[in-house]
Amino acid sequence: METTRNLVLTAWMAEHGHSSNTLADAVNQAIGDLTGRLGGLDGSSVRDWKAGRVRWPKSATRAALTKVTGLSATALGFVPRGRAASAPAPPQEDPVNRRSFLTATAATTALPLPVTAAPHRVGASDVTRLRGKFADVVAGDHQHGGIRGIETRALDLSAEAVDLQGRGSTSQRVRSQLYAVAAAFTSSAMWAAIDGRRFDAARHHHERAASLAAMSGDQTIQFRIWSHAGSLYRHMGRPSDALAANDVARALPVTRRDPLFAALGHARHAAIHGLTGSRSAVERTIGHAQDAADRADPHTHRPVWMTAVCDQAELAELALSAYLSLGDFERAEAQAHRSLTLLRPSMQRDRALVTARLAQAQLGQGEVEPAMATAMGVPLNVVRHPRVAGILAAFGSGLREFAPHSSHTRAWTQYQREVLT
Known part of the structure; x- marks a missing residue:
């Protein structure tokens, strides 16, 4: 069946500065606000709307679109099932009434239980x-x-x-x-x-x-917060601030009570040291991280965020980042393979990050064809994640610098244009 592009939605997005990805994120958030469960849309979903391949989204998605835009689905150019695109739209619901209804509904679902004579005990x-x-x-x-x-x-x-x-x-x-x-x-x-x-x-x-x-x-959550601060400044390219923040985490008594906290602190320090170019510091802290991990008791009770993130796969991933920063691509590749072998199936974002970095490590060794295959193997549902996209963009720049006129570079440029944008 021939499709008709949704020019109204396309124009609204352009006017409000939305890309397909940012609108998908906003609608996912609105779905979460309305239903309590985040939506699962991505940029390809929005592109289907714009192209007319999806003419009438699901009811929860339509309500979320109204919450984001202040407009009804029909006012955004969507066409209800069974109606031709040229048919007149029904009278648009007053946006004020619509917002009032959504607010009232949310308030109703959040009402506390009836108050009893006895005071509530939290x-x-x-x-x-x-x-x-x-x-x-x-x-x-x-x-x-x-x-x-x-x-x-x-x-x-x-x-x-x-x-x-x-x-x-x-x-x-x-x-x-x-x-x-x-x-x-x-x-x-x-x-x-x-x-x-x-x-x-x-x-x-x-x-x-x-x-x-x-x-x-609670020292365990203080560790997480200051360790995250170290990661924040590392991603911002501020290694001195990153080392200082991560030192706050590493100095907490919990790292002496539980070696696994010490292991994570050392591993994140190694990734930061990679930015400083200090090979000796990277090697030293990676060694400390592994020694601490080996001493950790697997039966110790730990917060859910710690048991979810800190394992040998995470230590290898942080070592991968450190060696990539140093330009030691052979060791980076070895750590990438180790991490991919150990990563749990649920760690989809981390698997994409490690795969993209593996492609960088292979390219750094001049292995263009394997690097291309690895980079194109990053699952499509996560290639637009901001960090994954950044690594793949850097891979493309490195490829063009290494082999500007090769068939591999032309193939990657086409892939980037058709898939990654």
């Missing part, structure tokens, strides 16, 4: 419930990476943890745990912003997370 069950939601946020990060929806969801849950303390009486222990959970959610928002290369937002989240963590007294 207890351990509330903390357990929030920790379950935190585990979902961590799992979403591993699958999708730094999309705005994860950042917003984490901030909303952090606010819920803080606000809960004003809804009833609680013990000091539970109060501290609620501050720790709020700090954990905010640190996830911080990491989502780092992962999405929204560095100003990440610095703002760091300030809030550090404050909440200090009130909680």
